[in-house]
Amino acid sequence: MAEAEGRAHEAKLAEEVNRRMLVDRANAEREKWVAAINTTFDHIGGGLRAILTDQNKLVVAVGGLTALAAGIYTTREGARVIWGYVDRILGQPSLIRESSRGKYPWSGIFSRAMSSLRNGDKTSSKNGNGFGDVILHPSLQKRIQQLSGATANTKAHQAPFRNMLFYGPPGTGKTMAARELARKSGLDYALMTGGDVAPLGPQAVTKIHQLFDWAKKSKRGLLLFIDEADAFLCERNKTYMSEAQRSALNALLFRTGDQSKDIVLALATNRPGDLDSAVADRIDEVLEFPLPGEDERFKLLKLYLDKYIAQAGSRKPGLLQNLFKKQQQKIEIKGLTDDILREAAAKTEGFSGREIAKLMASVQAAVYGSESCVLDPNLFREVVDYKVAEHQQRRKLAGADGDRA
Template structure:
C-alpha cells in the first residue's frame, strides 16, 4: 500500500517479467526499434508508451499489505485521510461560493455606482443643454433688441433727414419769397421816385415861388414877434426894478418853487424804493415764495394756504446718495436752528451736473426752515449792462426786508461771478461782480446765500472766500436711479391709472422688475432726465390707439431716452472741442 501514501516505490525484485529477461520487454524492444527514428519522432512516440511495471509493483505491494497485521489500521487511516480531504474540499467549495456571493454583491454595488454616475452625468448634460438653450434664447433676444434699436435708429435718421430736407425747402422758399418781395419793393420805390421826380420837374417854378413866399412871411412874423417881446419884457423889467416889493416876492416864490420840486423828487424816489421793496420784487428775481402785498391781493387763497402751511422735510421728494442726504439733512437742521436762534447764516456752494436736484433742495430747505426763497439766474445779469450793479443792490436790499429770513439761490452763478482776470469778462460784469462781493463781504442774519454751478473752477478767488460749505451733487447711482424710476412711475403712471384718468389704462406686468431693468438702462442719466422719461410714458399712452400702456412701450421709451442721453453727451463733447479750438486760435467767445 506504499503507493497510496507516496512514501516509497515498489522494489525491483530482479525477477524476470513476462516476455523475456529482466530489462527486456516492450521497452527494450521499443528502444531497439526506435534507433532508426529522428529525435522529433522519438519525442512524439514517448507520449503513447505505457509502462506496466508500476502496476505490477502496486499489485505486489497490495498483496504484501494484505498479509500485514497493520492492514486494518492503514485502511482506517486512509479513510480518515480521505474524509479529511473531503471536508477540506467542502470548506474550499463553501469558501469559493462565499467568494462568488461577495463578488456578486460587489458587482451589484459597482452596477449601482455606475447607474448613479450615469444619472449624474445625464443631469449635468441636461443642465448644460438648458443653459445652452437659455444662452441661445438670450442671444436671440439681444439680437432682436439690437435689430429693433438699429431699426429705430434708422427710422430716426430717416425722420431727421426728412425734417432737414423739409426745413431746407422751407428755408429756400422763405428766402425766395423775401427776395421776390425785396425786388418788388425796389421796383415800386423806383417807380415812385421816377414819378415824383417827374412831378417835381414839372412843378419846379411853382415850388420855388411857394418857398419864397413862406420865407418872406416867416421873416416878417419873427421880426414882429421880437419887437413885441422886447417891448413887453422891457416894460415889465422897468416896472419890477422900480418896485422892490415885487422883486422880493418874485425871488421868494422862485426859491419856494425850487425847494418844492427838489423835495417832491426826493420823496418820490424814497417812496418808489419802499414800494418796490415791500410790494414788488426786483427785476433779477425770477421766482420767489415771498408774498408781497400785491400778490396777497391778487391770490388771497394761496396767501392763506401758505400762512397755514407747516414746515416739511427738507429731503421730501429728493432722492440722492445716502451720504449726500445725510450731509444735506445736517445743513437743513443747522439752518432751521439758525433761524430760530437768529444767528448768522452760512453761505453754501452746490456744484455738479445739471438736473441733480440743487434747485429742488433749495426750495425744500426754505420750506423746512420756515424761510422764504428767491431764485435768480446769473445769465440775467450780463444783458442788463450798466444797470446790473443797481439791480444787484436792489436784490440785497429787498432780501434784508424779509421778516422770515430769505434763501437767495443764484443759479448758473459762474455766468457773472467768474475770475476778474479773465479776458472774457466785460467791464459791466466786473462791476457787477464787485458789487456782489461788497454785499456778501460779511455773513448776514437776514438772508442765506446758496450758489449753484456746473463749473465752479471759474469762480473768482474772492468769491470762494465767501463760501462756508461746498456740496457736490453727483449723478444718481443704480440704487438711486431705481428709487427715482419707481417714484416717477408711481407719479406719472400708477396714480393716473388708479384715479381713472381718461384714456389711461395700464397692462398687468411685473412693475418692480420693469423698474429695476429701466434703472440699469438709464445709466448716466440725471434725475431731471428720469422725470422727463416718466412724462414720456404718459405721452405714449395719449398717443396710442387704445390708451393702454404696455411693458414694451415702457422699455422702448427707456431705450430711446438712453439713446438721446448718449447723443446729448456726444454733442456736448463736440461743443467742448470747438470751444477749445476757438480759444487756442485766438477767438474769444462771448460770455454766457
C-alpha cells in the same frame, strides 16, 4: 293796348313824383344841417372874437387850458413816480424768477397758508424721508438734512447764517434741494439766475443792491439761490468780462463781505472752478451733487411713474380747474413690476434726475399715443431703449463739439 300805355304812363309819372319828393327831402335835410353847422361856427367864432378882443377873458381862457394840461400831466407823472417808488420799496426785484414771498408783502400770506395746509403731509410721504420730491445719494441727503436743522437753529439763536455752494452736472436736484432746505429751515426762498445780470448793463449794480435790500426785509430770513452763478460771478481777470459785469460782481462782494443774520446765499454751478476767488472765499459749505446712482435712479423712476402715469387723470382739488380744464385720460398699468423698473435703472446709467423725469414724460406721451391707453412692459422698454440711445447720441455730439473747441 291804349289802356296798357295809359297805365305805363301813370306809373312813370308816379315814379317821377316820388323821385322829386326824395330830392326835395334830401335838399331840405342838407340845408338844415348846413344851417346848424353855420350857426355852431358862428357861435364858436363869436366866442373866440369875444375872448380875443377882451384881454381878461383871454387870460382866463389861456390860464384855464394851461392849468388843465398841467393837472393832467402832473397827475399822470405823479402816479407813475409814486407807484415806481412803492414798487421799488415794497415790490419784488425784477431779478427774482421765483420766490416763496409774494410780489408785495401782503400778497403772499394767503398763498403760503394754503400751500402749507395743502402740502403739510404730502411732501413727507413721497419718498419716506420728509424731503419732498428730492431723491439724492443717502450721504448727500443726510448732509442737507443736517444743514436744514443747523440753519433753523442758527435762525432761532440769531447767529450768522452760513453760505453754501452746490455744484454738479445739470438736472441733479440743486434747485429742488435749495427750495426744500429753505422750507425745512423755516426760511423764505428766492431764486434768480446769473444769466439775467449781464443784459442789465449799467443797471446791474442798482438791481443787485435792490435785491439784497429786499431780501433783508424778510422777517423769517431768506435763502437767496443763484443758479448758473458762474455766469456773472466768474473770475474778474477774464478778458471777456465787461465793466458792467465786473461792477455787478463787486456789488455782490460788497453785500456779502460780512456774515449775515438775514440772508443765506446759496450758489449753484456746473463749473465751480470758474468762480471768482473772492466769491469762493465767502462760501462756508460746499456740496457736490453727482449724477444719481442705480438705487437713486430706481427711486426716481418709481417717483415719476407715480407722478406722470399712476396719477394721470386723477381729480385735482379746485372746482374751477375741474370745470374749465380738460381732464387727462386715466392710464392703466399692466405688468410693470419693480424688477422691470430696476432693469430700466441699470440701463439709464449717466442719466440725471431731470432726464429721468423727461423719460417718464415720454412714456406718458407714448401711452397717450396708443389706442388702448395702457402701459405694459413692452411699451415701457421700448421708450427706455429709445431714450437711452438718444442719451448716448447726445454724449457723442457733446464730445465731438468739445474736441472741435
